[in-house]
Amino acid sequence: MNIFDQYLDKIKKILLDLSSNDGLILPDSLDGITAEIPPSKFDSDISTNVAMVLSKINKKSPTDLASVLADALKKNDTLIENISVINPGFINIKFKSIFWTNFVKEIINHAKTFGINTKEKKNNYLIEFVSANPTGPLHVGHCRGAILGDVITNVLSFNKHRVTKEYYVNDYGNQIINFTKSVYFRIREKTFSEPFPSDNEDLYPGDYLIDFAQNIINSNKKMDFEDFNKISGELTALSIEEALKLIKDNLNSLGIKHDNFISEKKLVSNHEVEKVIDFLQKNKFVYKGKIKAPASEDDDNWVEREQLLFRSTDFGDDKDRALQKSDGAWTYFASDVAYHKNKLDRKFDYLINILGADHAGYIKRISSSVDALSNSKGKLICKVSQLVKLIKDKKPFKMSKRKGDYITVDDLINEVGKDATRFIMLNRSSDVELDFDFDNVIEKSKENPLYYVQYCYARIASVFRHLDRDLKSDIQINNYDFSYSNEEIVILKKISEWPKCIDAASNKLEPHRIPTYLYELASLFHSYWNLGKENPEKRFINVEKKITDDKLIFLKMISNVIKSGMDIVGVSTPEKM
């Protein structure tokens, strides 16, 4: 039930009517006409820009046109209390109290579906996110993208789209060889008491490898660890398995579960890379050539080679991109092209990739390949999540990968918990860098938006508790005819924005709008609550049972929306804190 959509439809209907009967001229598309939330200083519930959009084409002043439209609107709607035309030509509509009574009933009766866009086409999405190398635990850098992807999925699913969550496992290439060697040296450290080589920069230094090594030794008692070359294949598989187990644990503690894990190695061994390159070759997107040294590299160190290149410059990229290494192995990009071909073949309406800021430069390349593979019909959307700056004791602290002492997802969850991590990571637009202040995140005050919103829900729960009612169970509406105060109307207006918030979050893939909205709603609620301190009549539990019952329905409506939103964000709504 989106009242803005409802009234937009009404307005358009009236326009068509006026156009056929009174000579109103309409443009080809009515898309520019909107129904919006008026600024709070106006005593009004919905506003529309219709008169300003149509004034030029009709050669009339916006205000004159607005008066005509306002009259027509008022005439066929008994729920409008008054309608006003305000410069530069907005039409503002104010509803009668009965409108809101109906509204509340509607939401209470359709608690589970309020906010869902019932008009739009439902799509089938594939979202790829996290996809961190299977060489160790997830760290803070992965965390934001992980949560972003998960909550985008939740928003889309809430809006009845179909979404498949996928993790691309980079289990092929040099990094994996180095990683496996590192595990091997840790095994030798244990079985042959040889020290781990500290001078080899290619090896992974992290302590977690010691656990990997021990686990592999324990569960492979018969394995002979003497000669690396004899066991490298098997050991690679075992090492990756260990890493993936750890990563899945990390994701699980963030509350994230992917539907599929797609192995790069399998794509390679199934010859999907060759096939896709054949295809590109036939369509003249691939050639043998040389690329120039990157600007960051000294020309002296750069060796120009002839190699297999993809014409990404045809699609706006800076340079063509290498597909094959000098040793004949595929580049990461080549197998990723195969992976995207694989995605395209599965016929999704949209492909979404969530990338970290440090991979943003990769977008042109991969979207070029999708364009080449799909004749520019691939509908790939890349979403970048900016860096997270960790702050403790008012100071930023950096993590250094070299020493292996970076902050892991585990560290984060242990310190601040899953709920706070999710809510705070999501509270800002993914386009801006995020300050993640440890002291702030665990603080229990208004400064911490998670608690502020949860507290709102807990307060409502406490009212129900006082009356021996259960907030979670359904509430009955019999003769409900609440006469709303101004404070209540303000809250109702905010509630009516919820479908708009979901729409924006869903269409623009901007889930931060949800925590922002919930915070605003909670803020209005806390003000409303405090009215009861000075004026006992404003309290929810009233001597008159009818008033108490009506107010409970009102509170139930608020808690429904809070609960919906918190579920999408993926955090709890405790009834006591």
Added chain:
RNA sequence: GCGCUUGUAGCUCAACUGGAUAGAGUGCCUGACUUCGGAUCAGGAGGUUCUAGGUUCGACUCCUAGCAGGCGCACCA
């Protein structure tokens, strides 16, 4: 140098796919607990939305150019 991205109150950020007098928190100042939960609330002060042009009835939002910060610019992944 090139590409992407950000620039809004002292600080951290919002602003509904171009709407009206740009909003919150924090910090600073002042006030409210015998209460349905003070993890809260009320009030005050704080702005040339980086700059210069352009498009538009209307620009924080779109376009062009510049300035400043961040990220990236491999046969790595």
